[in-house]
Amino acid sequence: MSELARLIRKSPFFIVTLLVLAKAELFRFTVFSGTSPRSLIIDLLSALLISCIIELIPHRRVRQVLYGVYWLIATLTLLGATVYFRYFGSVATYTTLFELNQLPAVKSSVKSLITPLEALYFADLVLFAIGWGIHLWKKRRDQWMLAYEQVPAPFKLPYSVATVLVSIALIFSVFTVRASADTTNELKRAELVGFTNYQASVLWNAFSAKREKPDVALKDIPATKEKLEEQVVPAFASSSSTSTVENPAYFGSEKGKNLIMVQLEATQNFVIGLSVAGQEITPVMNGLVSDSFYFPQVFQQIGQGNTSDAEFMSNTSIYPTAAVAMSKGYSDKDLPSLPKLLGAQGYTTMTLHPNDVTFWDRDKLYPALGFSTYYDKPFFTNDHFNSFGASDEELYRVGLEKIKEASAAGKPFYAQFVSLSSHHPFEIPEDKQELTLPEDIAGTQLGNYLQAVHYTDKALGKLIQGLKDQGLWDNTILVLYGDHFGLQAKDNDPADVSKKLGIDYHSQITRFSIPLIIHAPGQEGKRVERTGGQVDILPTVANLLGLSWSEDEFVPFGRDLLNAERNVVGMRYYLPTGSFYNDEILFIPGTGFEDGTAYSLKTHEKIEDFSKYKGDYEYILEWMKLSDEYVKQLPKHK
Incomplete structure (x- = not known):
């Protein structure tokens, strides 16, 4: 031996x-x-x-x-x-x-x-x-x-x-x-x-x-929330939500209109307006930007649940806890949500996703959010677009049919679409790759990503055209937002991406920046530079639709970006807890605040003296903790 x-x-x-x-x-x-x-x-x-x-x-x-x-x-x-x-x-x-x-x-x-x-x-x-x-x-x-x-x-x-x-x-x-x-x-x-x-x-x-008993009882959370804003960041006191702002701009300007929210898989904001070798990557979304509310400074806030967390946030304005996917940990809760608010106004609510509804426990999440109907894999013809199955074109084809049925009933509708065609690793059929890319980009993950996003944008154009053909376009709010980053950090050096695309690509600012475009038929286009996150989508949309609520029934942790004078949004899981974006910087803590790191959102340069933002750091820790306290104490749904 x-x-x-x-x-x-x-x-x-x-x-x-x-x-x-x-x-x-x-x-x-x-x-x-x-x-x-x-x-x-x-x-x-x-x-x-x-x-x-x-x-x-x-x-x-x-x-x-x-x-x-x-x-x-x-x-x-x-x-x-x-x-x-x-x-x-x-x-x-x-x-x-x-x-x-x-x-x-x-x-x-x-x-x-x-x-x-x-x-x-x-x-x-x-x-x-x-x-x-x-x-x-x-x-x-x-x-x-x-x-x-x-x-x-x-x-x-x-x-x-x-x-x-x-x-x-x-x-x-x-x-x-x-x-x-x-x-x-x-x-x-x-x-x-x-x-x-x-x-x-x-x-x-x-x-x-x-x-342990919660630090703040459920009934005291609205008052604690207001007090926190007044003490730490006074500028926030009047901009928490539609329900607390006096005479908010655009309030009710789209009241009674249909609502469609499209969650775009792995779509980062840098692709908006980007051209490579003379080709627009997102010509459809570029066209929308000119006559829509466009928010170029919005960031992902997802936790362990990734895409499903983005769905959760956009419909609840509650932060993910990051300890567990919200669809798995909190789908037994009676969640205050956008579908429930609109359902109370007589809306038909539906969500469409071409994957199996049991993936990330969406079969539990959707009823908890209050969607009256969901359409998953069996409702779509599998055209074998990628490993998930049906393409975005098939998603929108079925969606337009269901929307037509809902519209024929004479009631307004809210339809959520969750796209999948631009999912990592971004390998789409060759006949769908329409871009002619330079040799140093073609075949790389960056090149595959641009091809997939370009297809996603084209499919989106078919949804828009379908709405116009059905006579619904002028009576429908269309909300587009990304769920999370696409380009993997290990495969895409920021300097290399910057050089190849002719942009300033930052590993945390650009990578985590997602598009938010809201096309409101009654409004002219406007570029809104206010920093935001996925928790801000609901309050912003609610403002346009004229939705109000009492703090006893709904406590949002986002802000109406059309009325907020300043904003700070937290991020954890993909960045350490205590990280935040405000209107000027991205801050990432070390062991605490003093040994943290800050970058300018405008120049992407490192900021040496960030001491004046300590209040924002303390605020966001307490703010996210309060959001956690809130969702954990919500009663079980029946």
Whole structure:
């Protein structure tokens, strides 16, 4: 038997502990770009904690099985977390395990994220195979009994030593986690405490939150919300929502009109007005901009639920908690929503999405939001546009039929469309790729993205033409907005994108900026520079439709962008908690405010002195916390 095989047989405790430690450091190099002696000690103690617990089990066979399970779980978890970080830019938590059933639906996206680096997580299998091969060769060469007489007795860590090590590792982990409790930046916290301790801290925080009483009772949230605005950012006091603004501009200007909201998959704002090699990427949306309200400074705010979170926000004006997809964690709540507001006004409400409605639990989310009808995969002819199935053209074809039926009933309607044709990895049929791109762009992810968005824009034009053909265009508000970024950070260096497209592409400002276009038939076009987010869509649309509500029945956490004098919108999950966009800057915290980073929204340059924005930082932390308190306390729907 080889020395390696003998050592494994003799002491899986040492081998597995060292292998798990090595993989934890590989994760650190991938996510945090390096390690340190302190980090090495933290990760070693985390690995020892579990190994020593296994050593406390008296049965050797059980220990061996558990070591194998421990090695496998650690390998797959850290591998998955590495791929996850590459796409989301955040550290995966145990709650993401509940989303594993979603992987088959996005397998093309996941496959494109895996790189040769991930093979290192399984490099030890090669060593195991070599060791086992040597063992088999020697087994044939030597006498069977002689070979096994030379094998020492299996090693087992003394019970007393294992107990002491478990105690030391546990105390150290608790101390490490508690010392980082005030760090709101999830990436910094994960870096400080290590991957395993970070999972423990997230689990403990979730457990504590369930046991603790809310800081603010549900009935007191409207007053607390108003007080927070007055104390921290007085300019906000009169611009929270349509219901509190005195004589808001445009209020009710589109009252009674139909409403169509189109959520555009992975559409970033930089494509609006962009031309490549003399070709407009989005000619349809460019045409709309001239006679619509166009908001060029709106940013994504989605959490773990991604596209479904965007649907949630645009219909509720509530922040995602980022701890879980809102469709999974809160679809049992009686959610105040735009469909319910319009339903009370006699509107027919529907939502259309060509994927399976069970994906992201939309079959639960849509009833919770108050949509009277939803149309999913079975209602569309699968033209095999991409891995999701039906194309945007098919989505709008069916949608126009359903809209025609609703309009014939003589009632106004609200129809939500969730597009999919520009989904990552942006591989669309060749006969739909109409752009002639330069050689340095064609075939790259950037080129594929431009082709997909161009198709999405063209399909949108068919929806608009269909509305005109049915005589509905002049009686319908059309709202277009992106759900989240498209271009992957790992595949698209900002400097490279800037050079190829002739724009100033910033990794966090441009990447997270999404379009918001509201075509209101009774209004002239206007460019609105106010910063906003997806939580602001509902209040802005409600203002145009003349919708009012009491604070007892509806508490929005967004603002009417047509009337707000100033705005601050928070973002977490894709950026650390405490990050915000206001009308001047993007701010990203470090361990706190003082060691954070700020960039100008206009110039994209780094701002050295951002001390005057500390009030915005404190405000957005409290604002998002209050939103969390609100949605968690909403009653269960019947």
